[in-house]
Amino acid sequence: MLAGMLAIAGCDRLTKRADLVFLNGAEPETLDPSLLVGQPEGRVVQALFEGLTTFDAKGRAQPGMAESWTISEDKRVYTFRIRDNAKWSDGTPITAQDFVDSWKRTLTPETASSYNYQLFYVKNAQAFAEGKIMDFSQVGVKALDPRTLQVTLENPTHFFLELCATPPLFPAPVRTIEKYGDEWIKPQHIVSNGAYILKEWRINDRIRLEKNPYYWNAANVALQTVDILPVSKANVAFNFFSSGVADVLLDKGLAPPALLDDLRKQPYFHSAPFLGVYFLRFNCAKPPFDDVRVREAFSLAIDKRVITGKITRAGELPATSFVPPGIEGYTSPTGPGFDPERARKLLAEAGYPGGKGFPLVTYLYSEGEVNGFIADELQNMWSRELGIRVELARQEWKVYLNSLNSLEYNIARSSWLGDYADPNTFLDMFVTGNGNNRTGWSDPAYDKLIAEAASEGEPARRAAILQQAETMLVTRAMPICPLYYYVGIQFYDTDKIGGIEPNVLDEHPIKSMFRKDRPPAAPQK
Known part of the structure; x- marks a missing residue:
């Protein structure tokens, strides 16, 4: 059994163990930011992509692809400044127009995004999504120049900066999507802009992420490689963790109910x-x-x-x-x-x-x-x-x-x-x-x-x-x-793993995590 678990975790003779292995619940349905609906997908997508803002380890919205912004006096117009060093994982610059094109894709009815309503706070976005407006230029998102994105809201929305850190508002590589269709999320095609790139996706086995050298804040991303295991059975997940096959158990549904009374007394058990x-x-x-x-x-x-x-x-x-x-x-x-x-x-x-x-x-x-x-x-x-x-x-x-x-x-x-x-x-x-x-x-x-x-x-x-x-x-x-x-329930050893903080959104970005028990891994070649 253990040999099988080690192979699943990427510890076989063919693959070096990742810097961090974590258990994520069910196999992701998709890695398309416009189409995901579940937390298992969301954790992976938030490692691969980043919005104008991004959540930190405490669940607070911080500058992401946008280094700064201004808000009009009536709190309806946000003007974002895209970072000069914001790039896609293929090295090409990310521009304000990328956000315009991506938000248009999310709102287009043919995309069938269940989460498109997250953009309805933008002026005329709902009308466009419902086919009442056909001209997207009437929607309140405009690229004033390659580095300046202007967003006009229907009404003041005090949580809009938090919304900008959620997947429906992430930029997507529209040109890549047009070229490969539904196949664009496969490792050999995908282009992303987050802290990690998708190196491998073996269905019902693992997802291997590698640090994105073009990420604007790559210098502060500690983990070079991360393996994400799709395990939905709580007893199996706990066995993986307790045997050392996995370092972190994040999904609240993976704590074995029959063992909880004892597990709550363990130093690796964290809840909030x-x-x-x-x-x-x-x-x-x-x-x-x-x-x-x-x-x-x-x-x-x-x-x-x-x-x-x-x-x-x-x-x-x-x-x-x-x-x-x-x-x-x-x-x-x-x-x-x-x-x-x-x-x-x-x-x-x-x-x-x-x-x-x-x-x-x-x-x-x-x-x-x-x-x-x-x-x-x-x-x-x-x-x-x-x-x-x-x-x-x-x-x-x-x-x-x-x-x-x-x-x-x-x-x-x-x-x-x-x-x-x-x-x-x-x-x-x-x-x-x-x-x-x-x-x-x-x-x-x-x-x-x-x-x-x-x-x-x-x-x-x-x-x-x-x-x-x-x-x-x-x-x-x-x-x-x-x-x-x-x-929220997490299993991890605080002497080994850092960068995980309790917060009301249960946001635990992989890019914030680091190991305390070993020196940083050498960059992948």
Whole structure:
């Protein structure tokens, strides 16, 4: 077994072990910044690419491809100065026009970016994405010269600099994409601009990254090579870590639930709250979950304390709302708790007394022991409290994401991590037509509230509007059911690995990591 693990980690006779090996959860679905939706993809993409700003080890937005910027008095116009030494990994300069072309690609409907709404704060970006404007020159992003990018927003957006550090706003090598199509993300074709380049991608084996010599801050990137292992089973991941095959375990789902009580006492165990929530989606587009009474009944039948106390056991809090606590200036409404008696009454009102006549439905979840244990517990609760037998369906990550996107499910396990410290990053995904909605639910009143919040400049009034929207989401329409708030978990030896800091965004850039137990590796030739 160990020999096999060593080979997977790149320690066989043919490949020298990387300076750092870390466990990343599921195999990435894509490395295209415009198309990714999951954290496993995001970690890799943020090593390969960089936006106008970039997150540091503490989750703070810092200058990235832009060395500086100015903001107009009305806080709607940002003028970015692109670094003179900003280059693609093939050595060609990065220009302001690269950002214009990349943002246009993300917004173009044919690209089918689920995250294109991250650009809707830019003037006329949403209208272009929806085909209401065909002339992209009307969108508020312009290259004033090769080194100057001007961005005009619809309204003042206090988190815009944080948005610039997220993948949908990264530059992409459009010429390379036009040449190779979907094949552009393969190692032999890809051109990137981040701290690392993609040296190798062996599906279900590993991703090998090498330091990018053309990266503007290469002198401060300590690790020459990094191997990323796609491991989705918690026990396997822990074996890799404990045996020394891997140095860092980053994914919160890779901590073995059965061992957590003991693991929390170990010096290599690190945890801290962050802006993330584990929740259920209901498919509101077809029976029986097109009936809000059924959705509410299924939600009320869940004892969330059992899930956090019996299964996750890392200090997670049962979720009373969708937006996690910890965002300054915002207090979430309290959603419904565990009330099986009311759940049974609602189910009867919907035409299914005691669960009689309820159609066969399936609960969809992705790989991982925690997801499996939660699925089993939910199945037992719904059977015990509602008299309904729910079938369980586990799918590997890529298939699972496709099922969510195509609404091929009844109930589905989901999670969401904040892209920036603002309630909007959780709430705007449920507006009509949003690529990350994936519930089939739509309400013009909700859409209106989110739009009003976007145009409201006074913080307290804006927070009140967002509270109204969240109240609708978690107590009235209920297309989702929040289960618990995440606690970030990492395994690493602080005597060996540095550059990992707790933060509310759970951002842990590879470029910030370094080894304490050995001298810097020689550059690759």
